[in-house]
Amino acid sequence: MKYVIGNLKMNLLTPAERERYFESFAKEIKGKKFMDTKVVLCPPAIHMESFVGKLSSKTVQIGAQNVFWEERGSYTGEISASMVKNFGGDFLIVGHSERRKYFSESVEQMKAKASLAIKAGLSMVYCVGESAQERSSGKTHKIIKQQLEDVLGEVPNSKIENIIVAYEPIWAVGSDEIPSSDDVLGAKIIIKKQLVEMFGNGALERIKILYGGSVNSKTVKQICIDPEMDGVLVGRESLIPYEFLKISEIIDDKNR
Numbered sequence: 001m002k003y004v005i006g007n008l009k010m011n012l013l014t015p016a017e018r019e020r021y022f023e024s025f026a027k028e029i030k031g032k033k034f035m036d037t038k039v040v041l042c043p044p045a046i047h048m049e050s051f052v053g054k055l056s057s058k059t060v061q062i063g064a065q066n067v068f069w070e071e072r073g074s075y076t077g078e079i080s081a082s083m084v085k086n087f088g089g090d091f092l093i094v095g096h097s098e099r100r101k102y103f104s105e106s107v108e109q110m111k112a113k114a115s116l117a118i119k120a121g122l123s124m125v126y127c128v129g130e131s132a133q134e135r136s137s138g139k140t141h142k143i144i145k146q147q148l149e150d151v152l153g154e155v156p157n158s159k160i161e162n163i164i165v166a167y168e169p170i171w172a173v174g175s176d177e178i179p180s181s182d183d184v185l186g187a188k189i190i191i192k193k194q195l196v197e198m199f200g201n202g203a204l205e206r207i208k209i210l211y212g213g214s215v216n217s218k219t220v221k222q223i224c225i226d227p228e229m230d231g232v233l234v235g236r237e238s239l240i241p242y243e244f245l246k247i248s249e250i251i252d253d254k255n256r
């Protein structure tokens with residue numbers, strides 16, 4: 001199974017804009033069949049329930065971009081992993097570089113979110129990746145290994161199917177820079193080695209590894225298909241249903 005996961009970030013600002021998105025998505029997905037690909041949309045929390053109502057289907061599932069690190073209570077403004085699950089969500093993004101950067105998310109916070117997500121029965125998309133500076137000083141390997149150890153270290157082996165790792169080099173997210181196929185393959189090998197170290201050989205069949213960062217229908221072959229990733233995390237292009245579903249079709253097509 002492959003995954004194409006759209007992170008809509010803080011977009012769709014009006015009901016009218018959301019309605020247009022639904023219409024366009026419904027039009028574009030009509031008649032499309034995916035043999036081996038799950039399409040997931042992670043809208044802003046305020047839209048989650050209506051996305052579930054309007055777009056979720058056998059092919060499309062819905063997720064959240066973030067949750068709080070406690071399950072319930074007096075935490076003004078927050079939502080929890082069990083709310084996401086109970087309102088029809090199935091996925092949660094954890095450790096996105098924008099949250100690490102703008103909210104200074106700590107390892108402890110990410111670990112708590114991961115554990116609540118798994119407890120709630122969500123699939124957790126855990127983002128790892130190096131900055132431009134870490135890359136140029138040869139630290140990519142060290143950073144990815146550390147990020148995996150930090151947050152996945154306490155996930156019980158029986159639950160690792162709930163983990164999806166997304167390699168998202170920070171310098172490629174929201175920019176138009178993309179890594180070479182070899183760079184992505186290199187990162188994938190680092191991730192695989194680390195997962196085997198943490199969870200044993202069986203881990204590689206059970207944990208999917210995606211790529212994310214400036215993917216569009218033209219770059220997807222080079223950065224996701226050539227290095228044989230299990231799918232992709234898409235930011236900007238997920239706002240354009242035509243492009244997003246084109247990426248999904250390319251990922252799904254076995255004869256590509």
Ligand code: PGA
Nearest residue numbers: 173174213214234235236
């Ligand atoms: P982008 O974002 O596709 O706009 O680079 C990717 C992400 O943030 O996951």
